[in-house]
Every structure is written in C-alpha cells, then in structure tokens.
Amino acid sequence: MFFGTFTPKLDDKGRLTLPAKFREELADGLVVVNGQDHSLAVHPRAEFQVRARNAAKVSRSNPKARAYVRRLAASADEQELDKQGRITLSPAHRSYAGLERECVVIGSVDFMEIWDAEAWSRYQEEYEDDFAEGDSEDIADLL
Template identity: 75%
Template sequence: MFLGTYTPKLDDKGRLTLPAKFREELADGLMVTKGQDHSLAVYPREEFAARARKAAAASRTNPKARAFIRNLASSADEQTLDGSGRITLSPAHREYANLSKECVVIGSVDFLEIWDAESWANYQQETEAAFSAADDDDILSGLL
C-alpha cells in the first residue's frame, strides 16, 4: 500500500527519487501517466494494466469514456527504477504537472501521485475545509 508524504527533489535531468519503502513494490516496473488536478500518477505495472483493461471495457460510444482512455493511454510512460531508485520524468509530464525542483510524492493507497510542491500546498489549502467538514452523509458514505 502507498501511504505518506515525501519531498524528493527533481534533478536537472528530470530524475526523481521515489521513496525507498516503495521500491520493492515497484521493482517489476511502473507506469507514469497524467493524474488528475495536474499531478502525475505512478502505478505498479500490473495495477496500471488492470485499470487500463477496465477502462478499455467501457463503452466506446461514450465520449467521456473515450476521452479518458485516450488521455490515460497516450500519456503512459513505462519506467523501471534505476540503481538509485529514480525514475526519469518526460518533459511532457514535467510540463503537465508544472514540476519545479521541489516536488511532493504522496501515497494514494494503490498508486503514488507526484505534485509540484507549491501546487500541492495550494491544493491542500483549497480542499482542507471540505475534508474537515466531510461526514457520513457526504462523500464518505460507504468509504470509511
């Protein structure tokens, strides 16, 4: 399971060190793709394949499903960790997520998210009130 918040730095070559505690789970390869809210999503290869198959099974006549599948597949980049536990983020991915040297990697249970540190701080500030106010009758029904 991917949990926690980490603050690695992006180097000049676009390499980012992923937290050591997740390296074993990502040792068989991983996929980097666009995430929501201008973040990047990092999935273990098998998890990504399962999600991609599920997305591909959606109705191709639904324009929203087609758009989602196109974004998911066209932005996917297969990666393996180097000897130092780093991945190399493509220029397109770095631009999409507005990444600077200061990054944040957060666990999202079954995948990781990569954020620009300032964007993450802004996102947290914007969503804190909704998080604090959430109750069983709200979005959390059936989740907790």
C-alpha cells in the same frame, strides 16, 4: 499500499528519487501517467495493466469515456527504477504537472502521486475544509 508524504527534488536531467518505502512495490516496473488536478500518477505496472484493461471496457460510443481512455493510454510511460531508486519524468509529464525542482510525492493508497510542491500546498489549503468535514453524509458512505 502507498501512504505518506515525501519531498524529493527533481534533478537537472528530470530524474526523481522515489521514496525507499515504495520501491519494493515498484520493483517489477511502473507506469507514470497524467493524473488528476495536474499531478502525475505512478502505478505498479501490473496494477496499471488491470486499470487500463478495465478502462478499455467502457463503451467507445461515449465521448467522455473515449477521451478518458485515450488520454490515459497516451500519457502512459512504462519505466523501471534505476539503481538509486530514480525514475526519469518526460518533458511532457513535467510540463503537465508544472514540475521544476521542488516536488511532493504522496501515497494515494493503491498508487502514488507526484506534485509540484507549491501546487500541492495550494491544493491542501483549498480542500482542507472538505477533509475536516469528511464525516459528512455524502462522504461518510464511502469510508
């Protein structure tokens, strides 16, 4: 499981060092995809394969489902950690997430997310009240 917040820096070659505590779960490979809210999602390879197969089961006659499957598959980049625990983020992924140098890697339970540091700060400010009210009826049933 992925928990915590980390602040690695993106180097000039587009490489990002992933947190040491996450590397064991990613040792068999990983997949980077466009995530929600202009972040990147990083999944262990085996978990992503399950997710992708489940997504592909939706009816392709549904335009939103079809678009989701297409975007998920098209943005997928399979990778291996290098000896320093780094991955290389493609120019397309860096552009999608607005990544330049300062990044934030957060655990999101079954995967991790990579954010531009300023975007993550704005996101936290925008949704702080929602988190503070997390025990409201509409969210409490999910917890």
